[in-house]
Amino acid sequence: MTEDLEEGNLIFKTEAFLSYVVLSSWRDSIIVLKSCEKLSPWAENLQIVRRCSESIAWKACVNPKGIRWNYTGRPSKVSSPSWNDLKDSSPSRAIQVPPDWWFEDVxxxxxDHFVRVITAIKVKGMRFELIGASIMQYASKWIPGLIKDGGGEAMLDDLSNGNISRESNGSSSGSGSGSWKGGLHLIVAGKEEPEAIKAKDQRMIIESLISIIPPQKDSVSCSFLLRLLRMANKLKVAPALVTELEKRVxxxxxxxxxxxxxxxxYSKSDTTYDVDLVQRLLEHFLVQEQTECVSSPSRSYMEKNMFEESQRGGASSAKMRVARLVDSYLTEIARDRNLSLTKFHVLAEALPESARTCDDGLYRAIDSYLKAHxxxxxxxxxxxxxxxxxQKLSIDACMHAAQNERLPLRVVVQVLFSEQxxxxxxxxxxxxKDNTAVESQFQPMVSTRKTLLEGTPQSFQEGWSSAKKDINTLKFELETVKSKYVELQNDMETLQRQFDKIVAKPKQHSSSAWTSGWKKLSRLAKMNNMDSHDDGSDQPVAEQTRKTPRRWRNSIS
Known part of the structure; x- marks a missing residue:
C-alpha cells in the first residue's frame, strides 16, 4: 500500500482522489465528512476531518455569483419530487444564488463536525449575521421545539439579496412524512426518519452551539437566545455556559x-415561572447599558456630543421598551399565589424611574397582585x-384607581389629588390654546389686505401714491407750525418775567423803611429783657455763696 516497493499504490491513489476529486467538490466534501462520523478516531488521525472542514469553509465563503456547483439550498415544499427537480436544484439555472445557500447542506x-466547519468559516471572515443564521438553522433541525414554526425564517430571509422569496421547507426540525429534504439528505440519510435525540445529546448540542455563537450583538435573535436558555435550564447545561448565555440575552x-x-x-422554586432568571437578565441589561454609556470612543468635541446624544436617546428608548416588557411580565406572574411580595417589589424597582413615562402597566400589575393575594x-x-x-397615571387609570377598594386609602387620596x-x-x-387661536385670527387679515392692494388696477395705485405724497406734505407743514408756536410761547413767557420784575421794584423800596424801623425796636426790647434777667439771676447766687459754711481741711497730724 505504501510507495516503498512501487509507485502508484493505494495510499498515493487515495490521496490523489481525496485532493483532486473529493475536496474540489462541494457535495463530495459534505458526504465524506458525514461518512467520517463512524470512523472518528481514524478520520481525525488522517486529517480527513480537518481537510474537509476547511474545504467546505472555503467554498461557503466564496462569492455567490461565482458558484457553479450543486447545492441543496432551501427548496419549496412539494409532495413528490421528480428526478428533474433533483437535477435542477443546482444554480445552473438562471437564478441568483442566495447568501444562505450552504445552510441546509451543513x-x-x-x-462536532459542524463546530469545526463554523470555526473554519469564522477564520475565513464570514459575516457574523450569516454565521448566526446558520446556527439557528442547525438548532431548529436538531433540537425539536426550539424555534417556532417559521420563527427563524424571518432572519434568514433578511439575509437574501435582491428580495428573493424563498418558502420554508416544512417543519424546522426535519420531521414529518410530507417534508422533502432533497439533495444530500436523500444521499446521506436515505428515506428513514432520524431517531429521537436523547437528552444527553441535546445537552451536548446546546453547549456546543452556545460556545460558537458570534460575540457581536444581533448575530442571532433574542427570541432564539431565550429559547436556547429555556432548553439549557431544562437540560441542566453547565452553569458557566448558562451565565454566558444570560449575558448575551x-x-x-x-x-x-x-x-x-x-x-x-425547573428548579425547586415554588413559583410557576423563573422570576430570578428574569431578574438576572434585567441586571445584565442595565450593566450593559451603563457600560456602553461609559466606554464611548475618543472623538472630536462635536462628534462626541452627537454620539452621546444618540447613545442617550437609544438607551432611553431601549429602557422604555424594557419597562413595558417588565410591566407586562409582572402582570402575568402576579396571578401566581406563590410569588412573594419581595420578589415582585425587587423586580418592579429594578429599573430607574426615568424608564417609565407612564405607570399604567405597573398599576395593572399591582392590581393583579392584590387580586391574587x-x-x-x-x-x-x-x-x-x-x-x-x-402622578404618572393616565386619567383612565386614575378613575379606575379612585374606585378600587383594594388600594390603601392614602393611595386613593394621592390618586384623586393627582387627577385634580x-x-x-x-x-x-x-x-x-383658545387665546392663541384668537390672536392668530388677526394675522390673515394683513395678508388679505396686501392681496387686495396688489389686485387693484394701475390707475388706482397711481392715485393712491399721489394722495400719500399730499398727506406727507401736510404733515410736514403741520410740524413746522407747531415748532413756530412753541417758539412764540417761549418768547411770551420771557417778556412776562421781565415785566413782573419791573413792576415789583417800587414796592420793595417803600416797605423797606418801615420794616427796618420795626426791626430796630424789636432788637432793643430783646436786649433790655436779657439785662434784667441777668441781674435777677446773679443775686441768689451771691446769697448762696454767703450762706454756705467754709469747709476746713483736716490734717493727718
Missing amino acids: SILRI GMQFEQATLSDLLIPS PALSEHERKRLCRVMDC VKISNAIANNTL
Missing part, C-alpha cells in the same frame, strides 16, 4: 417578547403601592 453534519433584552420571558421554573396586610399593601408613582391637578392643567392648556 446542517446535516454531526455537532442582556445585550439585546429590549428585543424580547412576553411569551419568550415566560420560562418555567387578598390576605395582604395594610402595611404590605402600602409597601406594594410605593413602587407606583400616582391633571384636570386643572388640561383646562389651563385649553384656555391658553
Whole structure:
C-alpha cells in the first residue's frame, strides 16, 4: 500500500482522489465528512476531518455569483419530487444564488463536525449575521421545539439579496412524512426518519452551539437566545455556559417578547415561572447599558456630543421598551399565589424611574397582585403601592384607581389629588390654546389686505401714491407750525418775567423803611429783657455763696 516497493499504490491513489476529486467538490466534501462520523478516531488521525472542514469553509465563503456547483439550498415544499427537480436544484439555472445557500447542506453534519466547519468559516471572515443564521438553522433541525414554526425564517430571509422569496421547507426540525429534504439528505440519510435525540445529546448540542455563537450583538435573535436558555435550564447545561448565555440575552433584552420571558421554573422554586432568571437578565441589561454609556470612543468635541446624544436617546428608548416588557411580565406572574411580595417589589424597582413615562402597566400589575393575594396586610399593601408613582397615571387609570377598594386609602387620596391637578392643567392648556387661536385670527387679515392692494388696477395705485405724497406734505407743514408756536410761547413767557420784575421794584423800596424801623425796636426790647434777667439771676447766687459754711481741711497730724 505504501510507495516503498512501487509507485502508484493505494495510499498515493487515495490521496490523489481525496485532493483532486473529493475536496474540489462541494457535495463530495459534505458526504465524506458525514461518512467520517463512524470512523472518528481514524478520520481525525488522517486529517480527513480537518481537510474537509476547511474545504467546505472555503467554498461557503466564496462569492455567490461565482458558484457553479450543486447545492441543496432551501427548496419549496412539494409532495413528490421528480428526478428533474433533483437535477435542477443546482444554480445552473438562471437564478441568483442566495447568501444562505450552504445552510441546509451543513446542517446535516454531526455537532462536532459542524463546530469545526463554523470555526473554519469564522477564520475565513464570514459575516457574523450569516454565521448566526446558520446556527439557528442547525438548532431548529436538531433540537425539536426550539424555534417556532417559521420563527427563524424571518432572519434568514433578511439575509437574501435582491428580495428573493424563498418558502420554508416544512417543519424546522426535519420531521414529518410530507417534508422533502432533497439533495444530500436523500444521499446521506436515505428515506428513514432520524431517531429521537436523547437528552444527553441535546445537552451536548446546546453547549456546543452556545460556545460558537458570534460575540457581536444581533448575530442571532433574542427570541432564539431565550429559547436556547429555556432548553439549557431544562437540560441542566453547565452553569458557566448558562451565565454566558444570560449575558448575551442582556445585550439585546429590549428585543424580547412576553411569551419568550415566560420560562418555567425547573428548579425547586415554588413559583410557576423563573422570576430570578428574569431578574438576572434585567441586571445584565442595565450593566450593559451603563457600560456602553461609559466606554464611548475618543472623538472630536462635536462628534462626541452627537454620539452621546444618540447613545442617550437609544438607551432611553431601549429602557422604555424594557419597562413595558417588565410591566407586562409582572402582570402575568402576579396571578401566581406563590410569588412573594419581595420578589415582585425587587423586580418592579429594578429599573430607574426615568424608564417609565407612564405607570399604567405597573398599576395593572399591582392590581393583579392584590387580586391574587387578598390576605395582604395594610402595611404590605402600602409597601406594594410605593413602587407606583400616582402622578404618572393616565386619567383612565386614575378613575379606575379612585374606585378600587383594594388600594390603601392614602393611595386613593394621592390618586384623586393627582387627577385634580391633571384636570386643572388640561383646562389651563385649553384656555391658553383658545387665546392663541384668537390672536392668530388677526394675522390673515394683513395678508388679505396686501392681496387686495396688489389686485387693484394701475390707475388706482397711481392715485393712491399721489394722495400719500399730499398727506406727507401736510404733515410736514403741520410740524413746522407747531415748532413756530412753541417758539412764540417761549418768547411770551420771557417778556412776562421781565415785566413782573419791573413792576415789583417800587414796592420793595417803600416797605423797606418801615420794616427796618420795626426791626430796630424789636432788637432793643430783646436786649433790655436779657439785662434784667441777668441781674435777677446773679443775686441768689451771691446769697448762696454767703450762706454756705467754709469747709476746713483736716490734717493727718
